[in-house]
Amino acid sequence: MTQACQRNLIFVIGKGGVGKTVLSQALALALSQTQNKSGKSKKILWVCFEDPSRPMSKLIPRPEGKGQLWHLNLDPMDAFEEYASLKIEALGGTFLSRLKIGTTRLTKTFLDNKLIRYMAKAAPGIHELVLLGKVWYEREHYDHVVIDMPSTGYGVAMFQSTINFSKLFGGGPLARDADQMLATFRDPEKSGFWIVALPEEMPLREAIELDELLRELFPDNPAEFVVNRVFPESTHPNPEAPDQWETPFATDIKDYAAKRSTLEAHNLKLWDQAKIKYTEIGYIPPSQSRDEAELVRSLADEIREKGIVS
């Protein structure tokens, strides 16, 4: 079985603030620098679900070399319209002739309808379903699709919605699509889940909970783990366990650097106890990440060096 980060669909998921966006961009960039089985350069798509009404703040840097790197910020309403058009076209035949109306006009009637617009905007789970549906649809056009998922709860909810709709729409065309999507996500040959955390107590704990939630949804496709922004190891770790330190503060830079490295080693025991295997990505210092593009490139180098992609 290939590693999670070498599969067709790669979902990058974790608590808010752990660096998912830049890390997923770096992964996409690193993948664009690899070659596919027939020795050709690859075509990669990086997807995020940022609020489309805001100016796109997270542009992905251009790859060097021949690989292609595309990015897509999905607007749920666009995804909804695209999906609805496809489905109405597919209804075709007898249904349309009975209504005595062309596909284009019928689609317009449907999409312009106030009630449909209301449901598309407000019904819980619809956005999640059509966004994941779009990702699923695009997978065939790229060697890899890297998805910058929303933070833990929202991220899991996206998969959960697909499952909910598969049940709720029992038997209809939408349920069939949801089932096919789920089959792809469940398949370790096709999809991978990359859980990102920081070496801090809460993100590490949340990652374990996230893993459990994902296992419930996709039991045969276990996630892989990465811990981001690991502090350089101290040559003089603090001899006492962190909960023995008198206050939660450090005094000076030297004290802080030693305590931070001690604390991270202590925190990571959580994952060791849970028998989690993980890759460590070092803290990229500000001098090597003067802007976001430089940070992404530095991380992509590290991702290749660590053998996460090859």
Add this chain to the structure above:
Amino acid sequence: MSPARTTPSGSSISAIIAKRRIIVTCGTGGVGKTTLSAAIAVKAALAGKRAVVITIDPAKRLATSLGVKHLGDEATDLTEQLRIVCKKVDPTLGKFTGALSAIIPDTRRTFESFVKSIASTPAGAERVMKNPIFQIFAKEFSGTNEYMALERLYALAMETENGRPRYDCIVLDTPPSRSSQGFLEAPGLLARFFEEKLIRWLAFPANALVAAGMKKALGILERLTGAGFMTSLVDFATGLLQVQSTFTANLKRVMELLESKEVGFILVTTPSPGTAPDLRHFVEKLSQHKMRLDGISINRTLSYLTQKPLPKNPSAGEKLVQELIERERQLIRELRASAADAPICSQLPEFARDVHTLEDLVHVSQALEP
């Protein structure tokens, strides 16, 4: 070197506690919002207020921060524990006259009791809760947690004891959201769901007034989703219609409270390159809602560390900390320049370890202001 004394006293955390009865903290995940909220409540209790902190964090971080095993849907009184640890930290602190309690609402239970409270009959509530669409709605709709937090806040603000408000400082730690303004958008999102005219269409699809276009649209929907779904949908809409007017009235009440002078917002953030644009967006959203931004708390700052001259060959970690401090100073300068109308109310140090006892929180509350 101690952090720069540039915070004007008018916008300090103490000033906000003195000025507002309700303080709402907003921010993305991982910025230390829960710790800050708990520390504000501790500070208020030490200043003589009857303080309560309420958090919707599903990770139960508040209990961890407060060093208690369990916090529930009812207020847990922590005043005596606070007194014991205060005496340990500094005997003069132990003489405070305020009180401290904490709540982690069970949002699922709250949502059900909310439906019961606004439904016209118990059978009506039962019907709504049994509906498969409602069950997904209660679990998955990203606005419900936020809305329930507000309902709970409203109820707490109205609670009285011996004829006066039970709490004179309520700190609401909002659920972690994708963006800082996520919390503010949730009620509107939920309100959109209750648009009466549209629910009516759904509840009475056979109505003679329904236009031909509507019939076509619903026909397609039924084709795509199956007949079972349409039945549930109509049933759900009928249920919604019953609670619609009460819900709308409740929402109006809650929004009026948030827009009143009793409530101040604090944006919690960290010194990172994305902070300034996020802040501008948040300020804009707040002013659209006529809500009051009292200050920005910059958390997890390193510049409190004293700058002893580093050895000639600093370790990789020490060099990194130094670089981070330099970047942080730059970012904070930019933040001050770009946010003239949003004063920095506190600058909280990055902790060397996690905060997990009430004693730690007393230390933090003392460090809230330089």
